[in-house]
Amino acid sequence: MEGIVDTVVLIAIAVIGAALARRLGFIAPLVLLVAGLGLSFVPGVPVVHVEPELVLVGILPPLLYVAALQTSVPAFRRALRPIMLLAVGLVVFTALLTGFLLHLLLPEVPLAACVALGAVVAPPDAVSAIAIARRIGLPRRIITLLEGESLLNDATALVLVRIAGGALTGAAIGFWEISRDVVVIAGGGLALGFVAAILAAWLHRRIEDPLLDDALSLLTPFVVVVVAETLHTSSVVAVVVAGLYLGHRIPDLLSPTSRLQMDAVWRLIVFLLEGVVFLLVGLQLRDLVGDLETGLATTVSVTALVFGAIVVLRFVWMYPATYLARLIPRVRSREERPPVGEPTVVAWAGMRGVVTLAAVLTLPASDDVPGGYPRDLFVFTAFAIIVLTLLIQGTTLPVLAHRLGVREDTGTADALAEAAVQTRATRAALEALDRHAGDAPASVVERLRAMAEHRDHGAWERLGRQDRETPSAAYRRLRHEMILAEREVFRTARNDGRIPEEVLSRAQRDLDLEESQLNRGDD
Known part of the structure; x- marks a missing residue:
């Protein structure tokens, strides 16, 4: 002991x-x-x-x-x-x-x-x-x-x-x-x-x-x-x-x-x-x-x-x-x-x-x-x-x-290399999307396409030194606030007995994973 x-x-x-x-x-x-x-x-x-x-x-x-x-x-x-x-x-x-x-x-x-x-x-x-x-x-x-x-x-x-x-x-x-x-x-x-x-x-x-x-x-x-x-x-x-x-x-x-x-x-x-x-x-x-x-x-x-x-x-x-x-x-x-x-x-x-x-x-x-x-x-x-x-x-x-x-x-060279590769990766992702979309709903395909393009745009925006807030930065800021609101609703529902602990844990994990991605963009 x-x-x-x-x-x-x-x-x-x-x-x-x-x-x-x-x-x-x-x-x-x-x-x-x-x-x-x-x-x-x-x-x-x-x-x-x-x-x-x-x-x-x-x-x-x-x-x-x-x-x-x-x-x-x-x-x-x-x-x-x-x-x-x-x-x-x-x-x-x-x-x-x-x-x-x-x-x-x-x-x-x-x-x-x-x-x-x-x-x-x-x-x-x-x-x-x-x-x-x-x-x-x-x-x-x-x-x-x-x-x-x-x-x-x-x-x-x-x-x-x-x-x-x-x-x-x-x-x-x-x-x-x-x-x-x-x-x-x-x-x-x-x-x-x-x-x-x-x-x-x-x-x-x-x-x-x-x-x-x-x-x-x-x-x-x-x-x-x-x-x-x-x-x-x-x-x-x-x-x-x-x-x-x-x-x-x-x-x-x-x-x-x-x-x-x-x-x-x-x-x-x-x-x-x-x-x-x-x-x-x-x-x-x-x-x-x-x-x-x-x-x-x-x-x-x-x-x-x-x-x-x-x-x-x-x-x-x-x-x-x-x-x-x-x-x-x-x-x-x-x-x-x-x-x-x-x-x-x-x-x-x-x-x-x-x-x-x-x-x-x-x-x-x-x-x-x-x-x-x-x-x-x-x-x-x-x-x-x-x-x-x-x-x-x-x-x-x-x-x-x-x-x-x-x-x-300097981080400029890294950011430039990342943006160039990200553009090629986005192009490959969109080509894979077109090949495998099949009979998938058009709304789902468009959402996936928008997400891929958003990652591409975000990589190039990190090269800039703009005084105003970039679209990617605005997206991260607003999504942070939305996640906080969602997390509070699930926590309150658990406390009131409307959902079990397991449901809260699953929702919390999904929100945490998404927020960790947003934090990567902030870093």
């Missing part, structure tokens, strides 16, 4: 913190992190111990799966080169150099342990970065780059942590052993992800009940992770591959009702998980400080070195990766040269989060390492890096983007 109460309290605090953040215009992860830091020192607040399995199996898979579902595969494919440079090249570069620098500061600590910590802090977390990027309006190509990096860098970091941890505990390690591990872990995860996605797609095609569709979607990332861990392959790669494949094919696999319900369910789950995980990071502080046996000077030196290394190395990597690659004729002809502000913003958007939290907890115990190593110091440093990057980089990223003039892509 106590565990249930603690879970409910954590979720309640996460919801209240997120609501407060939206009210004040702050980023929710930052508010919840600060709330957790403050609560960790409040007397009576229970000490929180986060198990690595909770993060690796319970929190990380659904977050990665949803991010992959929502990622545009064509955009991901176009940005694959810079994404791989960040997700693989930068993670390896950061892990190795940070490890070597830390070994110079602490020569008594095994190099493998230092590299393991470097791998722990190497991958940025996209939860806070994407939240800030969308809120301040960064260009879509930057958001795609950050999303793609976060989907793949977790696997690179966890593989490095596993290899370094094996070397630390005395396992034989060499070029062939590392190559074999990479092929088995990453390649196995890739194959498993494709197999799981094909199987899930086959099931989705045969399921007609939206509730079963949603249940299958919820189970998919967890089943993939359990199978991947059993086969000792990369669960992160498997989940991401499955999410990318299914997300690209969702329009063909799910019914409209299933898609609407699934979107709502996943948004709620991600909202709660993101809130709880940043709250947990903050709540760890008191326990970590109490367990720390290393002296203050060494702790501060190690934390400052690691923080400075991951920030500087990301800048050192970012500019050559952005501009030197464009010296290749093939790349130069395919990709335009971005202004210097864009790689600067991407370099500064290196906040750490849930992957660093999970990875550091998987480090072997000091007693399992010949000669030992300061695991308590490494765990504290990893948590300190999460806090510092979120508070320093997370709060200053909007200011930096504004100063450098890195702003959201």
Whole structure:
């Protein structure tokens, strides 16, 4: 019972913190992190111990799966080169150099342990970065780059942590052993992800009940992770591959009702998980400080070195990766040269989060390492890096983007493209109407024709900047008022006993669906 109460309290605090953040215009992860830091020192607040399995199996898979579902595969494919440079090249570069620098500061600590910590802090977390990027309006190509990096860098970091941890505990390690591990872990995860996605797609095609569709979607990332861990392959790669494949094919696999319900369910789950995980990071502080046996000077030196290394190395990597690659004729002809502000913003958007939290907890115990190593110091440093990057980089990223003039892509191009495609879609819809009208009543045909033409006109009206109210805007405003009136009549009839609750529910659902379409037009 106590565990249930603690879970409910954590979720309640996460919801209240997120609501407060939206009210004040702050980023929710930052508010919840600060709330957790403050609560960790409040007397009576229970000490929180986060198990690595909770993060690796319970929190990380659904977050990665949803991010992959929502990622545009064509955009991901176009940005694959810079994404791989960040997700693989930068993670390896950061892990190795940070490890070597830390070994110079602490020569008594095994190099493998230092590299393991470097791998722990190497991958940025996209939860806070994407939240800030969308809120301040960064260009879509930057958001795609950050999303793609976060989907793949977790696997690179966890593989490095596993290899370094094996070397630390005395396992034989060499070029062939590392190559074999990479092929088995990453390649196995890739194959498993494709197999799981094909199987899930086959099931989705045969399921007609939206509730079963949603249940299958919820189970998919967890089943993939359990199978991947059993086969000792990369669960992160498997989940991401499955999410990318299914997300690209969702329009063909799910019914409209299933898609609407699934979107709502996943948004709620991600909202709660993101809130709880940043709250947990903050709540760890008191326990970590109490367990720390290393002296203050060494702790501060190690934390400052690691923080400075991951920030500087990301800048050192970012500019050559952005501009030197464009010296290749093939790349130069395919990709335009971005202004210097864009790689600067991407370099500064290196906040750490849930992957660093999970990875550091998987480090072997000091007693399992010949000669030992300061695991308590490494765990504290990893948590300190999460806090510092979120508070320093997370709060200053909007200011930096504004100063450098890195702003959201203009909506005109999107609206123009949407209007052009909508015109073709309307033409196809009217042709289908003419083919299948048959003996349908003329009033029904004309009504459907008017609805199609209204959608076409509305798409073109969104391009305008008129001072007066457009016909589509007037339609939405008036229809809103009509729906409110209809809803009130049904509610009153239910209260008076003239209709049962089931009738109200059916009418309410129809009105809600129509109003959600109207709200889309307002957005």
